[in-house]
Structure formats: C-alpha cells, structure tokens
Amino acid sequence: MFNWRKVTGWLLLVLSTAAIAEQYNLGKPASEKVIAGWDIDVRPDGLGLPKGSGSVEEGEALYDQKCANCHGSFGEGEGRWPKLAGGEDTLRDERPEKTVGSYWPYASTLWDYIHRAMPFNAPQSLATDEVYAITAYVLNLNELVDGEFVLTQDNLATIEMPNKNGFYVDNRPDVANPRCMKNCKDPESIKVIATIAGITPTDHFKHDGNDGVAYQESAVGVTATPEVVKTYQNACKMCHDTGLNDAPKTGDVAAWQKRLNQGKPAIYNNALKGINGMPAKGGRTDLSDEMVKSIVDYMLELSE
Amino acid sequence: MNWFSSTEQQQLLKTLERESEKLHFTERRHFLKNALVMAGSGALALHGGQALAGNQNLPPNVPQWTGKLGDGVLTNPYGQPSKYENQTIRRTVPWLTADAISSISMTPLHSLKGIITPNGLVFERYHAGVPTINPDEHRLIIHGLVDRPLIFTMDDLRRFPSVSEIKFLECPANGGMEWKGPQMEALQFTHGMISCCEWSGVRLSTLLDEAGVKPQGKWILAEGADGAAMARSIPIEKALDDTIVVYAQNGEALRPEQGYPLRLVNPGWEGNTSIKWLRRLEVGDKPWHMREETSKYTDLMPDGRAQQFSFVQECNSVITSPSPELPFKGGKGWYEIEGLAWSGRGKIKAVDISFDGGINWQQAPLKGLVLSKCLTRFSTMINWHGDPMLLQSRAVDETGYVQPTLKQLRAQRGGNSIYHKNAIHTWKVNANGSVQNVQLA
Incomplete structure (x- = not known):
C-alpha cells in the first residue's frame, strides 16, 4: 500500500543532506592508542616529549657510533653533511656557519629531529633514552651543557639556545621596484658579470664534456639490474661508499679479496645475518634474501 | 669522426677499465663515464653521418617510416615520450647536496611549452628519498585541538567533494645558488625548481570541518610518512583558505616522487610546506619550530637575524x-x-x-x-x-x-x-x- 509518511520521510532526508553539507561522517574516530604511535612532534615548551633521560656520556658513545661518520667527531661535518657545532658569532660574516649552537633557536627541535629523522640511514630507529643522550651530547659539543649533564623531559625546555632571539616573522614585501619603462638607468652604469664556467653540468646542450651526472651511472661491465643498483644506492651505499661503521668500501679490491677468501657463501651469510657494525641486511629486513645476495654480487663485481 | 672500429673500441674500453682500477671508486666511475662518452661520440658521429649522407627520409624521398607499418595499440600500455625526446629530463647539480637521497632535481623549463609540467618532469625534492607506499595501507590522521579526532583511508578521502586547481609549486631555494654571483650555466639550474600541475583532492578546510577545529586551534602541523617524517607548521588561516589535500596530479594518481598516495598543496607558498606522503595533521595553538622551519628554510639577513615562516613565493x-x-x-x-x-x-x-x-x-x-x-x-x-x-x-x-x-x-x-x-x-x-x-x- 502507498505510504505517504515514508515518502515524506524520504524527501526530508534528501533535503537534509544538502542542509548539513559541512559534515559527511566519513572516516573513523581515531583512538588515543592509534594517534600515540604517530604523534611524535615536540614543541619548544616541551609539549610532546616522552618520559626519559640520557647523559652526555652515554650520548658520546652513541654519537661516535651512529652520527660521527657524517657529522664529524666534533660536529664539524664531513664533506657536505651538516655541521652541528661551532660557528658562534658568524651569522653576520661573509660565510656564516649555521649550526645547532650558533643558529637553532630551540633545543626541542634537536630532540624532535634526531627522533624523527636520524640516523639518516635508519630513521626512527633510536630508543627514547638514546635520543635524549645524543641530544645531550650535541648540546655538549656546542658547549651549552657540561660533561656531567643529564637531559630529561623536565629540563629540555629550560635550555636557552644562544640564538633564541635571532628570528622574526617574514616581513616581505621588503623591496619596492617602481615600474619604470623608459631611460630607467644610465647605460654606462651597466657592468656585466659572467658565470664561472665549468661547475654545472652542460654537456646536454653544449657537448663540452662537462657531465655532472656521471656519478649516477653504473661502471662499465656491470651486469646488475637497475633494481639492484637502485637498492644498493638506497640501502647500502651510505656505508659502503664511504666506509661508514668500518664497512668495506665498494671498489676496495683488497678489502673484498680478503673477504672472498672465506668464500662467497660466507659473505652472503654476513650480509643476511649481520656482522660487526652491520645489522642483518644492513637494517633493511624488508629486502628479500635474493636481493641482498644480488647486491653482494654487484658490490663484488665493482670491487674486482 | 669515427676514430675506432667497434672491436678497437671494446679493446680501448677494456684498457681504460684496467687503468681506472688504480683510481678511487668515484673517480673511477667518472673516468669510465668520460671514456664511454669519448668512444661513444665516434659511433654517434658515424650514425649521424649516414643519416645525412643518404637523406632517404627527406623530400623528395619517401621516408622509411611511411613505407612500413608501425607498432599497434598497447605496445606501450602506459605511453612514453618519443625516443628522440630522451634529453627532456630532470637534472641535478651533484655538488649541491651530500647525497642524492636528500637532494633536488630540476625541471627542464627550456623543453616545455604552455603552463602544465608533465608529471615525469616535475622537479624533485626529497629529504630522505621516495617512500614506496601501498595506498591500501596508508592513513591520514587528524587530531590535536579538534572535537573529533579522525582517521581516513584513501577511499574515505575520495568520497569528499573534490576540487581541481592549476597551481605552481616552487622550492624557495630556486635560484638560491646565485645570490652572490652567477654560477649556473643553464636555465634548468637557475630556475628549474618550479613546476605547475592541475592538482585534485579535497580542500583541507572540508576535512577540518569534519574534525571540528576548537577555537584555540591556530596552527596545523602537517607531517609526511617518509624517512624524514618531513613536517611543517601551517597557520590555520592558510589551512582554511586554499590548501588542498591532494591525491591526483594532471589527471592521474600522484607520482611517488610527488607524494603518492597523498600530499598537501599550499598554493603560492614555498614548496616544502606542501608536505608529501601526508600521514598526519595535528591542530595546535602554537607553531612547532620544526627543523625545516628553523635550521632550514629561514632567511638569514645582514644583521645576523633571520626571517622565519617566510611562506609566500613572491612574483x-x-x-x-x-x-x-x-x-x-x-x-x-x-x-x-x-x-x-x-x-x-x-x-x-x-x-x-x-x-x-x-x-x-x-x-x-x-x-x-x-x-x-x-x-x-x-x-x-x-x-x-x-x-x-x-x-x-x-x-x-x-x-x-x-x-x-x-x-x-x-x-x-x-x-x-x-x-x-x-x-x-x-x-x-x-x-x-x-x-x-x-x-x-
């Protein structure tokens, strides 16, 4: 039987969907437990810091093991890796050194960044107390805390960074250029400064032999697939190109020959299970055994 | 000029390879690459010479591609540019950064027409490389100073009303190598840290309405799921104005390089605020002063102080x-x-x-x-x-x-x-x- 009440109800429903368009009831409530796993941010006032502590002394050992190869034993920075310490009173210089001590406004940023993104080859692998310890040691490298210092969730926000007042909120537009159309400057005043040649890759349009991307190319004769080469670059290169954590360098014939003397299966086994400073599969347990072995082959090939 | 026969070429390469073993690993690669270029240029010259000598493809001759059949449909299920366009690629300047995993590549602006950047040529900037994310396992959490903390699947997000807008995205360091003098010898390197795409997704304001921002909520922390967990503080005014939570670019799903499956786009603002691989949005009452808004992406002035939260990419x-x-x-x-x-x-x-x-x-x-x-x-x-x-x-x-x-x-x-x-x-x-x-x- 025809039911008018049902029809009216249906019409009301249709109309109401438009009326409450601001809420769609999509997604699910996020529980505190779910949020807690991802809620890692820390603010200058200490909000977000988990309970824990770490000493400068503990930090030094961890730093030497996990940080020094890129950032240098004293935070001086290897190659183009970031310098962490020094640089006091250089911010007005021709070549300013922006380090934790000379530039960073808050200690919380240091804790937060080490926790979220360091060490570079194994982000979010440090335990809470290890983050406190390494943070304490980097502060000590910058002479902001003494060697006996123990950093905790309670004292981090009280640390005053030297450049705390060195920032202000963007005030641009800060220049005004009048839109002049004719005789805007004296032709005699124009002095042309040319580019320093030879420091940017130009071979793709000048055929001048300046090929800045050569470092990405595989060496001649390598049989590894692009996937293997790419995985090597993402997962292994960090240590094996540089000798980080005493890793045998790719291309170091003597170092690899020594290992080859124990037989290839022994090398595979070490790569899969870990040895000395190297964790199982270099910390990349998501890689298949076959991939790890192929990468070993690739590294051996480059080190013949 | 072709100096060597192919056998000679191979012998030469073998010799070069042996020579190069005395060099440091990286130098060795450079050495071999250059050797390849040298030997290869001979072959290239020969190839070019043949084409010019015959002229068989130029009028009045019938070109060879007219006299035979070409590839059928689905030869390339996902189409690629012509092989003759293989120089239209992103490039980088190796010495700019310590490692390619935390680095930047530039868009070949000289090769492009119109205003849309093809997806494969959008400049790249990673702080910890490109994560490989399974969209079924990706989630976006909105929490903090909100009435209803929410967690969304990609399917949830696609049910919201969507927008599609063409916006440029520029790294604030675009041209930054040239403050003290001209250094870069190419347009790709002086200005290539910019791209422009049609971005599709949900307005961030729509999602924030869904969660209900509390009155004291003034800033939003956007955070990525990459190895850098890249994070930036964004003022609520911007978030409620034109920020988009994006899942598609130029009609197709985001590219992994551009944040697949989900990213933020803050139109007109420095690129790094448009957090890629977006996993979390937290509403707070103050900014967080993340590493990428204190140590980096702040503008040091002559008086030794620095401008912070310098968001806008000026004209x-x-x-x-x-x-x-x-x-x-x-x-x-x-x-x-x-x-x-x-x-x-x-x-x-x-x-x-x-x-x-x-x-x-x-x-x-x-x-x-x-x-x-x-x-x-x-x-x-x-x-x-x-x-x-x-x-x-x-x-x-x-x-x-x-x-x-x-x-x-x-x-x-x-x-x-x-x-x-x-x-x-x-x-x-x-x-x-x-x-x-x-x-x-």
Whole structure:
C-alpha cells in the first residue's frame, strides 16, 4: 500500500543532506592508542616529549657510533653533511656557519629531529633514552651543557639556545621596484658579470664534456639490474661508499679479496645475518634474501 | 669522426677499465663515464653521418617510416615520450647536496611549452628519498585541538567533494645558488625548481570541518610518512583558505616522487610546506619550530637575524627561450621570445621585457590561461639583427608588486639568505646567437 509518511520521510532526508553539507561522517574516530604511535612532534615548551633521560656520556658513545661518520667527531661535518657545532658569532660574516649552537633557536627541535629523522640511514630507529643522550651530547659539543649533564623531559625546555632571539616573522614585501619603462638607468652604469664556467653540468646542450651526472651511472661491465643498483644506492651505499661503521668500501679490491677468501657463501651469510657494525641486511629486513645476495654480487663485481 | 672500429673500441674500453682500477671508486666511475662518452661520440658521429649522407627520409624521398607499418595499440600500455625526446629530463647539480637521497632535481623549463609540467618532469625534492607506499595501507590522521579526532583511508578521502586547481609549486631555494654571483650555466639550474600541475583532492578546510577545529586551534602541523617524517607548521588561516589535500596530479594518481598516495598543496607558498606522503595533521595553538622551519628554510639577513615562516613565493619571471639551452641557432631573423611568470600572491597582471639590460622596457602580451598562483606564459616576436642583447623580463602581479632587481634584493637582504631570490634575471645574447647567464652590477 502507498505510504505517504515514508515518502515524506524520504524527501526530508534528501533535503537534509544538502542542509548539513559541512559534515559527511566519513572516516573513523581515531583512538588515543592509534594517534600515540604517530604523534611524535615536540614543541619548544616541551609539549610532546616522552618520559626519559640520557647523559652526555652515554650520548658520546652513541654519537661516535651512529652520527660521527657524517657529522664529524666534533660536529664539524664531513664533506657536505651538516655541521652541528661551532660557528658562534658568524651569522653576520661573509660565510656564516649555521649550526645547532650558533643558529637553532630551540633545543626541542634537536630532540624532535634526531627522533624523527636520524640516523639518516635508519630513521626512527633510536630508543627514547638514546635520543635524549645524543641530544645531550650535541648540546655538549656546542658547549651549552657540561660533561656531567643529564637531559630529561623536565629540563629540555629550560635550555636557552644562544640564538633564541635571532628570528622574526617574514616581513616581505621588503623591496619596492617602481615600474619604470623608459631611460630607467644610465647605460654606462651597466657592468656585466659572467658565470664561472665549468661547475654545472652542460654537456646536454653544449657537448663540452662537462657531465655532472656521471656519478649516477653504473661502471662499465656491470651486469646488475637497475633494481639492484637502485637498492644498493638506497640501502647500502651510505656505508659502503664511504666506509661508514668500518664497512668495506665498494671498489676496495683488497678489502673484498680478503673477504672472498672465506668464500662467497660466507659473505652472503654476513650480509643476511649481520656482522660487526652491520645489522642483518644492513637494517633493511624488508629486502628479500635474493636481493641482498644480488647486491653482494654487484658490490663484488665493482670491487674486482 | 669515427676514430675506432667497434672491436678497437671494446679493446680501448677494456684498457681504460684496467687503468681506472688504480683510481678511487668515484673517480673511477667518472673516468669510465668520460671514456664511454669519448668512444661513444665516434659511433654517434658515424650514425649521424649516414643519416645525412643518404637523406632517404627527406623530400623528395619517401621516408622509411611511411613505407612500413608501425607498432599497434598497447605496445606501450602506459605511453612514453618519443625516443628522440630522451634529453627532456630532470637534472641535478651533484655538488649541491651530500647525497642524492636528500637532494633536488630540476625541471627542464627550456623543453616545455604552455603552463602544465608533465608529471615525469616535475622537479624533485626529497629529504630522505621516495617512500614506496601501498595506498591500501596508508592513513591520514587528524587530531590535536579538534572535537573529533579522525582517521581516513584513501577511499574515505575520495568520497569528499573534490576540487581541481592549476597551481605552481616552487622550492624557495630556486635560484638560491646565485645570490652572490652567477654560477649556473643553464636555465634548468637557475630556475628549474618550479613546476605547475592541475592538482585534485579535497580542500583541507572540508576535512577540518569534519574534525571540528576548537577555537584555540591556530596552527596545523602537517607531517609526511617518509624517512624524514618531513613536517611543517601551517597557520590555520592558510589551512582554511586554499590548501588542498591532494591525491591526483594532471589527471592521474600522484607520482611517488610527488607524494603518492597523498600530499598537501599550499598554493603560492614555498614548496616544502606542501608536505608529501601526508600521514598526519595535528591542530595546535602554537607553531612547532620544526627543523625545516628553523635550521632550514629561514632567511638569514645582514644583521645576523633571520626571517622565519617566510611562506609566500613572491612574483617572479624568466625568459625560457632564448636561454643557454635554446640559443638563436638560425642566425638573423624572426624568433619568438617566450617566458614564464608567476606570483604566490595571485594573478600575473603584466610582464615587461627589456633588450638592453633594463634601460628601456616594453610590455609583452600574456597568452593562454592567466590564473592565480599559477605559471603564466608571455611572449613577443623579435626580428633579430645579430646584435648582442641583455634580455630581461619583469613581472607585475595583481597586488601591484613589481619583480625587483637583484641589486635591490641584495641591498635589503645581503647575500646569505639562500631562499626566495625572485630577482629580474638577465640572459646575455651574443652576436653568434649563444646565450649566457649573467648578472648586472
């Protein structure tokens, strides 16, 4: 039987969907437990810091093991890796050194960044107390805390960074250029400064032999697939190109020959299970055994 | 010239390989690469010579591709550019960063037309490489000072009303290598940290309404799921204005390089605020002062203090043709001078071109779409008589802001601010048609 009440109800429903368009009831409530796993941010006032502590002394050992190869034993920075310490009173210089001590406004940023993104080859692998310890040691490298210092969730926000007042909120537009159309400057005043040649890759349009991307190319004769080469670059290169954590360098014939003397299966086994400073599969347990072995082959090939 | 037969070439390479073993690993690679280029150029020259000698594909001959059948459908289920376009690629300057995993590559602006950047050519900037994310296992959490903390699947997000907008995305370090003097010899490196796409997704304001922002919520922390867990603080005014939570670019799903499956796009703002691989949005009452908004992406001024939260990409422009990569190859005669202009504050109102290093200017017509916070094309025709020129472009946006000279910027900000160099750029066109990057003192 025809039911008018049902029809009216249906019409009301249709109309109401438009009326409450601001809420769609999509997604699910996020529980505190779910949020807690991802809620890692820390603010200058200490909000977000988990309970824990770490000493400068503990930090030094961890730093030497996990940080020094890129950032240098004293935070001086290897190659183009970031310098962490020094640089006091250089911010007005021709070549300013922006380090934790000379530039960073808050200690919380240091804790937060080490926790979220360091060490570079194994982000979010440090335990809470290890983050406190390494943070304490980097502060000590910058002479902001003494060697006996123990950093905790309670004292981090009280640390005053030297450049705390060195920032202000963007005030641009800060220049005004009048839109002049004719005789805007004296032709005699124009002095042309040319580019320093030879420091940017130009071979793709000048055929001048300046090929800045050569470092990405595989060496001649390598049989590894692009996937293997790419995985090597993402997962292994960090240590094996540089000798980080005493890793045998790719291309170091003597170092690899020594290992080859124990037989290839022994090398595979070490790569899969870990040895000395190297964790199982270099910390990349998501890689298949076959991939790890192929990468070993690739590294051996480059080190013949 | 082909100096070597192929057997000789192989022998030569073997010898080079043996020689190179004495070198350090990286040097060895350089050495071998250069050797390959040398040996390879011989083969290339031979190849080119044959094509020119025969002329079999030029009229009045019937080209070889006309006389036979080509590939059928689905030969390439996902189409690729012509093999002859293999130089239209992103490039980087290796010494800029310590490692390719935390680095930047630039868009080949000289090779592109119109305002849309093809997805495979959008400049890349990673702080910890590109994560490989399974979209079924990806989640977005909104929490903090909200009435209803929520967690969304990708399917949830696709059910919200969507928007599609064409916006540029620019790294604030675009041109930053040139504060103290001209360094880069190519347009791709002076201006290539910019791209422009049609972005599709949900307005962030829609999602925030769904969660219900509490009155004390003034800032939003956006965080990525990459190894850097890249995070930035964004003022609520921007979040409620035009920020988009994006899942598609130029019609297809986001590319992994661009944040697949989900990213933020803050139109007109420095690129790093448009967090890629977006996993979390937390509403708070203050900014967080993350590493990427204190140690980095702050602009050091001559007095030793630094500008922070310098979000807007100010009005900028560059001539893309001619450029070092696109010289006047054909001698005297007519050429189209073309370029790009953009402003993070809105639409481009006008672009002026100077041929004499900024003594005199003439307005150049804009062409195609003129949209807010979007790349805008300008062009003009010139009959070039072979005279050297100092070519410049100067953009004006709808706020009336006129793109400044480098001299003006330096006077205000010194030479160490790294970011936000939007100065008028100068190309020196030489009598032989070649083009150089120069600066005017």
